[in-house]
Amino acid sequence: MTRVAVSARLPVFPWDRLEPYKSAAAGHPDGIVDLSVGTPVDPVPEPVRRALAAAADSPGYPTVWGTPRLREAILGWCGRRTGARGLDHANVLPVIGSKELVAGLPAQLGIGPGEKVAYPVPAYPTYEVGALLAGAEPVPYRTGPGGPEPTGLENVPGLRLLWLNSPSNPTGRVLGVPELRAVVAWARERGVLVVSDECYLELGWEAEPVSVLHPEVCGGSAEGLVAVHSLSKRSNLAGYRAAFLAGDAAVLGELLAVRKHAGFMLPAPVQAAMVAALEDDAHAEEQRERYAARRAVLREALLGQGFSLRHSEASLYLWATRGEPCWETVGGLSKQGILVAPGEFYGPGGEEFVRVALTATDERIAAAVRRLAA
Numbered sequence: 070m071t072r073v074a075v076s077a078r079l080p081v082f083p084w085d086r087l088e089p090y091k092s093a094a095a096g097h098p099d100g101i102v103d104l105s106v107g108t109p110v111d112p113v114p115e116p117v118r119r120a121l122a123a124a125a126d127s128p129g130y131p132t133v134w135g136t137p138r139l140r141e142a143i144l145g146w147c148g149r150r151t152g153a154r155g156l157d158h159a160n161v162l163p164v165i166g167s168k169e170l171v172a173g174l175p176a177q178l179g180i181g182p183g184e185k186v187a188y189p190v191p192a193y194p195t196y197e198v199g200a201l202l203a204g205a206e207p208v209p210y211r212t213g214p215g216g217p218e219p220t221g222l223e224n225v226p227g228l229r230l231l232w233l234n235s236p237s238n239p240t241g242r243v244l245g246v247p248e249l250r251a252v253v254a255w256a257r258e259r260g261v262l263v264v265s266d267e268c269y270l271e272l273g274w275e276a277e278p279v280s281v282l283h284p285e286v287c288g289g290s291a292e293g294l295v296a297v298h299s300l301s302k303r304s305n306l307a308g309y310r311a312a313f314l315a316g317d318a319a320v321l322g323e324l325l326a327v328r329k330h331a332g333f334m335l336p337a338p339v340q341a342a343m344v345a346a347l348e349d350d351a352h353a354e355e356q357r358e359r360y361a362a363r364r365a366v367l368r369e370a371l372l373g374q375g376f377s378l379r380h381s382e383a384s385l386y387l388w389a390t391r392g393e394p395c396w397e398t399v400g401g402l403s404k405q406g407i408l409v410a411p412g413e414f415y416g417p418g419g420e421e422f423v424r425v426a427l428t429a430t431d432e433r434i435a436a437a438v439r440r441l442a443a
C-alpha cells in the first residue's frame with residue numbers, strides 16, 4: 070500500500086509564490102518595506118521581559134492547565150476586556166500560541182471523517198488546515214451583511230464546529246452584536262460548537278469589536294462557545310507563543326484531558342511572562358497607539374493612490390483593492406519597493422484585494438507613505 074503524505078492533504082503553502090515580488094521589492098535603493106506578514110516588530114514590553122527572566126530557573130515540568138496565577142490573570146483580562154461574567158478556572162486554558170490550537174482543535178475534539186468544520190471566507194488559512202489535518206471536511210461560509218445566519222450553511226449535516234473571526238484577518242471586518250447573537254443562536258439550536266478567534270479584539274479602530282463571551286451575545290452563558298485569544302499582537306509576544314482559550318467548561322475540560330496526554334505545555338517562564346502581560350493594560354494601549362498612527366498615514370496614502378478599502382475597521386490589516394487582479398497590485402507595489410499579501414491567499418473573495426499589514430516600524434511605514442505619494 071502506498072502511503073499518502075499528510076502534507077498532500079493540505080493546500081499548497083502559498084508564500085513561496087510571493088518570493089519573486091519580494092526580490093523585486095528588495096531591489097529598491099532604500100530597501101524593501103515588507104507589509105506582507107503580520108509579525109510584530111516593536112519591543113517586548115519591559116515588565117514582560119522582567120517576568121520572563123525572573124522565572125528562568127524553572128527546572129520542573131509546567132502543567133498544561135497553567136499555574137493558578139496564570140488562570141487568574143486570564144480571568145481578570147477576560148472580565149475587563151470581553152465583559153464575560155461568571156467564568157472560573159474551568160473556563161480557561163492556555164495554549165502554545167493560537168495557531169497551534171487552530172490547526173489542532175478539530176482533531177483534539179475528535180472531529181473526523183464524515184464530519185464538517187465551517188470557516189468564514191476570506192480567512193486565515195489555518196481554519197481549513199485544522200479540518201484537513203483531522204480528516205474532516207472544511208466548509209467555507211459567508212456571513213452576509215446583516216444576514217441573520219451564516220449563509221450557505223442552512224443544511225449542513227455533520228457540522229460540528231463553526232469558526233468565527235472578528236475582527237477578521239484578512240479583511241479587518243468586525244461582526245456586531247446582532248450578527249454574533251444570530252450565529253450563536255443558530256449554532257446552539259443545531260448543537261454546533263462555535264469557536265471564535267478573537268486575537269485582534271483590542272485592535273478596533275472604526276468599530277468596537279465584541280467578544281462572543283459578552284453577555285449581550287451569549288446571554289450570560291458560555292455553553293457551546295469558546296473564544297481564542299493571543300498575546301502575539303496585543304503584547305508583541307509572537308516570539309513567546311502565548312495564547313489562551315476561554316469558554317465552555319465541558320469543551321475546555323475535554324481539551325485539557327487530551328492535551329495533558331500530548332504534553333501541550335507552555336514553558337513556565339512564558340507562563341510567568343503571560344501573567345505580567347495580562348495584568349498590564351498600559352503597554353497594550355501604547356502599542357495600540359503605535360498601530361493607530363501607522364494605520365492613519367498608510368490609509369491616507371493608499372486612498373491617495375487610487376485604492377479603495379473594504380472593511381478594515383479593525384485588526385492589523387488594510388484590505389485594499391484597485392479593482393484589478395491581486396497579483397497585478399502586488400506586482401505594481403513591489404516595483405515601488407513595497408511588499409503586500411495577495412488576497413487570493415485567503416480564499417474566495419480575495420481575488421481583487423491585497424492585505425496591507427500595519428506591522429512595520431514607523432521608519433518603514435514612513436518610507437511606504439513617501440513611495441506611494443511619489
Ligand SMILES: Cc1ncc(COP(=O)(O)O)c(C=O)c1O
Nearest residue numbers: 166167168193238266299301312
Ligand atoms: C486570525 C488569526 N488567528 C490566529 C493567529 C495566530 O496567532 P498566534 O499563533 O501568534 O497566537 C493569527 C496570526 O496572524 C491570526 O491572524
